[in-house]
Amino acid sequence: MAVLAVGLGATSRAAAAEPTEAELKAEMVERFTRFIDWNPDDLPPDELFLCVVGESPLTRPLEKIARARKIKDRRATVRVVDAPATVDCHIVVIGGNDRKRLAAVVARTEGHGILTIADAPGAAAAGAIINFYLDAKHVRFEINTRAARDSGLKVRAKLLRLARVVGGKS
Amino acid sequence: MNTRSARNMSIRTRLTLIIIGLALGCLVVGFAVVGVRQIDSLRAQRLRSLSTLADVVGDSSVPGLAFADREDTAEVLARLRRFSDVELAVVFDADGAVFASYRRDGSTIDIASAAPLASGARPVRAVKDAVSVVRLPIDYQGEHYGTVELVSSNAALAAEIRALVLTLVAIAAALVLAAIVVAWFLQRRITRPILQLADVARQITEGGTPSLRAASGQPGEIATLAAGFNAMLEELEAREREIMRSRDTLRAVIDASPVAIIGVDADRKVTLWSVRASSFFGTPEDQAVGQPIAEVARDPALDGVWTPWPGPVERREVELESGRMLAVSISSVPDGGAVIMAADITEERHAAHALAERAAQLQRAQKMDVVGRLAGGVAHDFNNLLTVILASCQMLARRAATRPELQGYVDNIQNAAQRGAALSRRLLGFSRRQATDQRVVDIKGVVNDLEKMVRAVTGENVTIAKDLASGPSTAHLDQGQLEQVLLNLVINARDAMQSGGVMTLRTRLDPDGATGPEGVSSPTGGWIALSVEDTGVGMTPETLGRLFEPFFTTKSNGTGLGLATARQIVRDMGGDITVESRAGRGTTFTVWLPLLDGTADRSTELAAVPLVTTHDTILLVEDEIALRNLLQILLTEAGYHVIPASTSREALALGIAPGVAVDLLLTDVVMPGLSGPQLAAELTRRRPEVQVLYMSGYVGDALAEQGLDESTVTIIPKPFKPEQLLRLVRDILDARPVPRARRASDFSFKDPPKA
Numbered sequence: 001m002a003v004l005a006v007g008l009g010a011t012s013r014a015a016a017a018e019p020t021e022a023e024l025k026a027e028m029v030e031r032f033t034r035f036i037d038w039n040p041d042d043l044p045p046d047e048l049f050l051c052v053v054g055e056s057p058l059t060r061p062l063e064k065i066a067r068a069r070k071i072k073d074r075r076a077t078v079r080v081v082d083a084p085a086t087v088d089c090h091i092v093v094i095g096g097n098d099r100k101r102l103a104a105v106v107a108r109t110e111g112h113g114i115l116t117i118a119d120a121p122g123a124a125a126a127g128a129i130i131n132f133y134l135d136a137k138h139v140r141f142e143i144n145t146r147a148a149r150d151s152g153l154k155v156r157a158k159l160l161r162l163a164r165v166v167g168g169k170s
Numbered sequence: 171m172n173t174r175s176a177r178n179m180s181i182r183t184r185l186t187l188i189i190i191g192l193a194l195g196c197l198v199v200g201f202a203v204v205g206v207r208q209i210d211s212l213r214a215q216r217l218r219s220l221s222t223l224a225d226v227v228g229d230s231s232v233p234g235l236a237f238a239d240r241e242d243t244a245e246v247l248a249r250l251r252r253f254s255d256v257e258l259a260v261v262f263d264a265d266g267a268v269f270a271s272y273r274r275d276g277s278t279i280d281i282a283s284a285a286p287l288a289s290g291a292r293p294v295r296a297v298k299d300a301v302s303v304v305r306l307p308i309d310y311q312g313e314h315y316g317t318v319e320l321v322s323s324n325a326a327l328a329a330e331i332r333a334l335v336l337t338l339v340a341i342a343a344a345l346v347l348a349a350i351v352v353a354w355f356l357q358r359r360i361t362r363p364i365l366q367l368a369d370v371a372r373q374i375t376e377g378g379t380p381s382l383r384a385a386s387g388q389p390g391e392i393a394t395l396a397a398g399f400n401a402m403l404e405e406l407e408a409r410e411r412e413i414m415r416s417r418d419t420l421r422a423v424i425d426a427s428p429v430a431i432i433g434v435d436a437d438r439k440v441t442l443w444s445v446r447a448s449s450f451f452g453t454p455e456d457q458a459v460g461q462p463i464a465e466v467a468r469d470p471a472l473d474g475v476w477t478p479w480p481g482p483v484e485r486r487e488v489e490l491e492s493g494r495m496l497a498v499s500i501s502s503v504p505d506g507g508a509v510i511m512a513a514d515i516t517e518e519r520h521a522a523h524a525l526a527e528r529a530a531q532l533q534r535a536q537k538m539d540v541v542g543r544l545a546g547g548v549a550h551d552f553n554n555l556l557t558v559i560l561a562s563c564q565m566l567a568r569r570a571a572t573r574p575e576l577q578g579y580v581d582n583i584q585n586a587a588q589r590g591a592a593l594s595r596r597l598l599g600f601s602r603r604q605a606t607d608q609r610v611v612d613i614k615g616v617v618n619d620l621e622k623m624v625r626a627v628t629g630e631n632v633t634i635a636k637d638l639a640s641g642p643s644t645a646h647l648d649q650g651q652l653e654q655v656l657l658n659l660v661i662n663a664r665d666a667m668q669s670g671g672v673m674t675l676r677t678r679l680d681p682d683g684a685t686g687p688e689g690v691s692s693p694t695g696g697w698i699a700l701s702v703e704d705t706g707v708g709m710t711p712e713t714l715g716r717l718f719e720p721f722f723t724t725k726s727n728g729t730g731l732g733l734a735t736a737r738q739i740v741r742d743m744g745g746d747i748t749v750e751s752r753a754g755r756g757t758t759f760t761v762w763l764p765l766l767d768g769t770a771d772r773s774t775e776l777a778a779v780p781l782v783t784t785h786d787t788i789l790l791v792e793d794e795i796a797l798r799n800l801l802q803i804l805l806t807e808a809g810y811h812v813i814p815a816s817t818s819r820e821a822l823a824l825g826i827a828p829g830v831a832v833d834l835l836l837t838d839v840v841m842p843g844l845s846g847p848q849l850a851a852e853l854t855r856r857r858p859e860v861q862v863l864y865m866s867g868y869v870g871d872a873l874a875e876q877g878l879d880e881s882t883v884t885i886i887p888k889p890f891k892p893e894q895l896l897r898l899v900r901d902i903l904d905a906r907p908v909p910r911a912r913r914a915s916d917f918s919f920k921d922p923p924k925a
Contacts, residue, residue, distance in 0.1 A: 028237060031236050031237060034236065034310075034311055034313060035233075035236075158233040159233065161233055162234075162237055162239055162242060
């Protein structure tokens with residue numbers, strides 16, 4: 001964790017305190033956008049809607065980030081929404097370990113150019129494009145490349161190099 | 171090397187050095203440029219590679235940096251292990267802290283403490299001594315993630331540079347070597363023909379034939395040079411021929427010159443010796459040239475000091491041992507030597523001497539001529555008087571035959587008159603106007619007669635010797651004159667031997683005329699030389715020189731006419747008198763007389779026939795009244811009928827008067843009015859039978875002036891004895907053609923000069 005804290009410090013120096021896990025993950029969400037490209041049809045040039053489904057500790061840090069700076073070079077708006085409303089989002093953060101909610105979100109977002117980020121074991125295999133997991137106290141993530149491709153999202157190799165790939169090649 | 175030694179180098183060396191130097195210079199400059207560029211390029215390439223590597227590393231570090239994954243970045247850096255020269259790699263995060271680093275095993279290089287770069291900052295690329303450093307900002311998608319720094323060892327670069335330099339040096343060395351080889355061949359190609367030319371030049375210098383030619387070889391500058399050289403040789407040869415021809419011509423001129431031409435150098439050694447010089451000095455040219463002039467010419471005058479050039483020409487006269495006289499001129503020349511010219515002036519000197527002698531002789535002759543005219547003039551009148559005196563005396567003597575007491579007076583008168591006649595004869599003889607009485611004379615007889623006379627005039631202390639050559643000894647001359655001459659010489663000899671001695675009378679024959687006197691043509695019959703030698707006091711050369719001058723005498727009572735007259739007499743005889751004398755030893759006078767050629771003409775000998783008196787008529791013309799009267803008496807007594815006349819006009823009138831038949835015209839030669847010959851001509855024109863007999867106190871030239879030729883007319887010289895006249899008159903009358911037929915040619919005469 002310490003290493004990550006140092007590594008991300010550049011953008012969270014203002015906090016001056018040791019970042020929390022939620023803050024780290026929120027920061028990582030923002031970083032994910034740097035290595036993932038949407039179809040131009042799926043992402044307006046100046047607006048990015050970041051939605052949080054369910055209850056998530058990442059909401060506040062995300063809102064903080066969105067206020068402080070642009071995400072993916074766009075003005076970002078953080079909303080807390082229900083599963084059906086995720087269709088209008090560009091990034092959907094799924095909080096909690098709720099299988100149903102995950103399936104509902106996946107069903108809604110699948111194939112619509114929406115990046116889905118979950119934080120529950122097996123979420124990637126269940127259809128989330130990115131899923132956080134812990135490995136020896138290190139926050140890591142896995143990527144379902146098939147889901148990403150199906151959603152028309154292009155995940156850069158640099159990101160894949162750090163991720164655990166789920167879903168194989170199909 | 172300095173300029174001097176550079177100049178002294180051969181073309182070969184210089185050429186080689188120039189080519190090598192140029193090659194070396196080009197190579198050094200070129201290779202330096204190439205090397206520097208190459209090294210720069212190597213470094214740049216190195217930096218480029220390192221930058222690329224750093225860029226890749228930086229790019230690969232982006233995810234690690236983005237998600238603070240140090241392990242990922244460390245893995246990326248660990249891959250640098252494959253790049254063995256990368257010593258150090260450091261990735262800084264955006265805050266400048268070291269995020270990850272890599273160090274090659276065993277590397278001693280520290281992590282640089284340089285500040286990390288800001289986003290978008292210029293990359294740092296630097297090559298330091300041992301390492302190259304590249305520092306790049308890590309940016310991705312507009313985000314700045316940190317800085318990557320790579321430090322690479324320069325060992326490989328240095329090795330590469332070393333290899334490059336070594337290669338370049340090796341190539342340069344090979345090129346220089348090639349340049350040397352090329353230079354050597356090039357200089358060989360260039361200098362060999364030049365050396366061949368030089369060799370030809372050297373052969374010519376060492377006396378080779380100028381017809382040598384350089385090989386033209388291959389076309390090009392050298393061939394042009396060889397052609398030029400050969401053209402020069404042609405010209406040289408032509409000039410040499412021209413010089414030789416000029417030299418030969420000059421030499422021919424020098425040798426043809428009558429002047430000996432000698433060249434002498436500053437060391438006084440002979441450099442030029444003409445043919446004439448060889449003949450003058452008797453030394454051939456090959457022995458003279460190169461020798462000191464003093465030794466060759468053997469005359470100090472030729473080795474004298476001469477004024478250095480441009481001094482005046484020295485002129486000297488030299489008499490060689492051979493007697494040759496040389497006029498020498500010495501002209502100095504600029505090189506310190508001189509040109510000596512020697513002209514043979516022996517002939518000129520002799521000629522000048524002879525000319526002076528002639529002038530002196532002429533002067534003497536003129537003097538004698540004046541004296542002769544004076545004497546002749548006196549003697550003419552004197553002879554008339556003496557003739558009268560002698561004739562009168564003779565007649566007186568006959569009359570006084572019965573008066574013995576008068577005989578002594580008559581004898582005295584007669585002796586005095588005889589002496590006067592002798593004196594007159596000498597004067598006239600000297601002046602060559604004396605009538606001569608030439609006959610064939612035996613010289614030995616004359617000498618024998620002389621001997622008696624000599625004994626009479628010399629004292630007992632003088633011994634007389636006689637040495638007469640056998641052979642012909644007759645000459646045609648006036649014996650009386652010869653006796654006069656000899657007596658003169660004998661008396662001189664006696665006077666020279668006051669204290670005794672030997673007097674030798676000698677005759678010698680010189681039939682070929684080989685030893686005769688100088689200046690007299692040798693007679694056809696040869697010479698008879700009649701010498702009177704004494705052992706007396708002799709004469710000095712001065713006396714000898716003036717011996718024959720009139721009025722020159724060494725005797726207190728001498729007239730100075732003796733020897734002058736004697737020589738004149740002998741010369742009239744066709745001979746000469748020579749004299750040799752040495753003071754204290756004696757004197758020899760030699761009378762050279764022409765021997766009679768062939769048989770002697772004895773017709774002039776008077777036959778001693780008795781006078782036959784006829785009663786012929788004689789027309790006597792004589793302006794001297796005493797003589798006329800005397801002759802009239804003489805001839806009348808002799809039985810002739812005499813018609814006297816005092817002038818020639820009177821005589822002509824008388825001679826052609828009617829009824830007068832003149833048999834003989836007896837006339838003086840020189841008369842006022844008509845001269846004797848003119849009278850005779852006028853008379854014989856009208857009366858061709860008239861014979862003519864001239865009387866004259868003159869002979870020779872004086873008669874010739876009157877138009878008379880002694881050889882064709884009869885002349886009786888004054889003074890004469892009565893019997894001489896009567897004999898001649900008789901002879902003429904007896905010889906005339908009978909009866910009274912006369913040939914005018916027998917008495918031909920020439921007209922006197924109109925002037």
